Amino acid sequence: MISQWEKSPLYRIAYPRSIAFFGASNNFNRMGSIMLSSLQSGGFEGPIYPVHPKEETVRGLRAYRSVQDLPEVPDLAIIVLPTEIVCDTLEECGKKGIKHAIVVSGGFREMGSEGLERQKRLVYVAKRYGMNILGPNCLGVANLHHKFNPTPIEAEGEAGFVGLASQSGSFITQMFNYLYLHGMGFSTAFSVGNEAVIDIVDCLEYLGACPHTKVITLYLEGISRGREFMKVAREIVPHKPIVALYVGGSETGKKAGLSHTGALSGPDDIYDAVFRQCGIIRARTLVELFDFALALGTLPAPQGNRVVIQTHSGGPGATAADACGRAGLRLPDLSPETVERLRSYLPHTASTSNPVDLTFSKNNQEHFSAIPDIILEDEEVDMLLIYFLSPVVFIRRFLREAGVPKEQMKLAEDAAVQELTKAILDLRRKHAKPIVGYTFRSLQEKMTWEVLKGGIPIYPDAERAARAMAALVRYHRIKSEFHSRHVE
């Protein structure tokens, strides 16, 4: 494992101070122009030097005829050129002394034997000039902590804690919106493309050392350096969780991956075994990959797998119980003391078995403070799963019924929501136990959104919440096994 983050060959790829940009023009209908435009609109703070054979300026920036003309040796070259001139350009970059490059252009190994020859030349150039190259056939990097996003889609949301190394470029550039809507953000995301020089193992190492990254996610279609991958993963897992989505195992996934990046995939059960041996949590789908990341990046370590479900509605409670059972979580009974303490808060129709079903509750405040507080104090309880029917729906009606004038509605509503939000976020600070929510309404609805942004993961489905909690339990078991082995 690299001891210092800044020593990684990827450091100046994720944190370039200056950039030479090849392949952007004043015609916006080009991938290069679109990518440069993202970089500009993202507010990148260092100098950008477009290299263009004819133009004086490109997208408002002074352009240079050749890399030799640049006023300094930039940290990074981004290359979005026609396949045929990529290697020559890299060679020129090498001569100038540029040590890092992102090659976006395709037409290499993924295109058969001719492409393979071209890729060999690219590797040769990299070695000759000691260049760290990401790609080819990739979308590079997104690192909002450095206002650095040269990918084709402009970033939404903010920098976050999810590290990603992906054998698909789409999953870095097309996931800003998704992560934002689900309460997350990338720390740094790498698209590795054909992995001619820098590969997924290097990214894993980098993300393991990156202080912004709380959880590492991997999208894999195949791993070439298996032994090194396992070694690095095993070094990281005791400190930082890794979640992986591997799609090369199924016949259909394998076929798709081969034509995509030319990755050599292997049977599903081999990858299963690899992941298990290094303590990597496996996700079955992209949604699960980030669901697990959310839980692992926000929640404290649970002592065990005992979940109490708090609901005000039987059906959502029962489906959550069913989902928890299937995910391998246990639903303990509350202790008699806890039941006794809860009694004064509950209507006679309520159930104090697990799920705790508050039914029609008259006091929203208790729903998000006293009641979950008492449950979390029970020693038999490791985690709390709360059904989140947005109280705003009711608050709004009550205010309207109470005759609050229209122009004061928003203020009154916000005050009520703020109080409830504060109550539940206080619980999060008070108890070192995971609190998770689920809802069938939009995550963007008032309160829900505030609570989610406040650090309590909320999932748009009980099944997803249960599986994420199970992943959390699994990771912390693995982690403590690693540590106890180390102590022996």
Add this chain to the structure above:
Amino acid sequence: MISQWEKSPLYRIAYPRSIAFFGASNNFNRMGSIMLSSLQSGGFEGPIYPVHPKEETVRGLRAYRSVQDLPEVPDLAIIVLPTEIVCDTLEECGKKGIKHAIVVSGGFREMGSEGLERQKRLVYVAKRYGMNILGPNCLGVANLHHKFNPTPIEAEGEAGFVGLASQSGSFITQMFNYLYLHGMGFSTAFSVGNEAVIDIVDCLEYLGACPHTKVITLYLEGISRGREFMKVAREIVPHKPIVALYVGGSETGKKAGLSHTGALSGPDDIYDAVFRQCGIIRARTLVELFDFALALGTLPAPQGNRVVIQTHSGGPGATAADACGRAGLRLPDLSPETVERLRSYLPHTASTSNPVDLTFSKNNQEHFSAIPDIILEDEEVDMLLIYFLSPVVFIRRFLREAGVPKEQMKLAEDAAVQELTKAILDLRRKHAKPIVGYTFRSLQEKMTWEVLKGGIPIYPDAERAARAMAALVRYHRIKSEFHSRHVE
């Protein structure tokens, strides 16, 4: 099976012309008041007669001291009273000649032996007066086709094609928002509660006959009249798909269901067998229940399970391929003729294997017209699954780059979106093959939302799309087996 919809005991419960309402007051902090308020704000068009021992008016409506005082015999009584006076009130309703009632109040079978005695009396009253009673311990009905929603949450969205019979009330009242956001709406939704008189089988029969219902969904914690359930289901399935979510099978789900409605659940594999024998499609989660309903309610019958995936991004294509494989769908190769026809539309980096990966496409229009049109014309293709990265993201940037002034942006954007939307909806009309989309962005995003509302199901995940398509294939196989058996 009932031959005429209007003959069902549930018809006047779903389509009451007039209502006696028990348990609403001028104190909004009561379940009854909240429910009456929903009924009023939903615009119910018939007379509502609140019955209240003291008030002159309730929520602006003239109130009556007793049911005997009502100026007519209303079609339906809705009862949200304290448990102790429910049966007496029902008796009075019976004397008045009211033939239908919804009993919302709890405190019956679900509350142990005392409650069981009370429920027996309720059944006795029902028999004595020939009353059709829904409940007790239920939330009644939501039927937006009749502007009839007395459930505690105000409706969002419009009436639709999804019929629901649910052993949880939450799933009728708390799903308006969910269904709306996913492009659906209830035809009619029943909460059956303790099923003292009317049960899930009656609802199934009703929904089977209801002309607004294109697909029936069931939420089950346990079935008591197993034989009748199977008989009715088998009669409906050849004409209308049924999807069921059963949560009583897992230990945790069973426990939760028992304290919820007191339903007697049975082992999971028995229910599996029951569903299989009557051709009911089983959903594992609530999300899947409605995902399947969307596909079954909007898509034509596929000829087989062969799916072509169209994408412009490798990773989303590969995960979809993986998901299709796991769901039991096949990914055929395109015929050489189709590949030839596609060639002129594709950049050299594109892949014409399956997934068809258009990569960076210069022409959005072709993406949603010529290309899918050619694919759908291939005889080896039964269904098309399209990755939907919202083109709006790019359209907006292109317009901005083209210098379209800010005040004309919306107009230009809308025109571009409308053209694309029209193109893909035209394909839906042209081809009798299922077209399904998936996206990782919000379903509410322009274009996506229009396409979804236009009748092409779009799922916020490839996995969900694949499983829904597999359910569609399964249903139509079952249906044709039923029909061929019938012909023999």
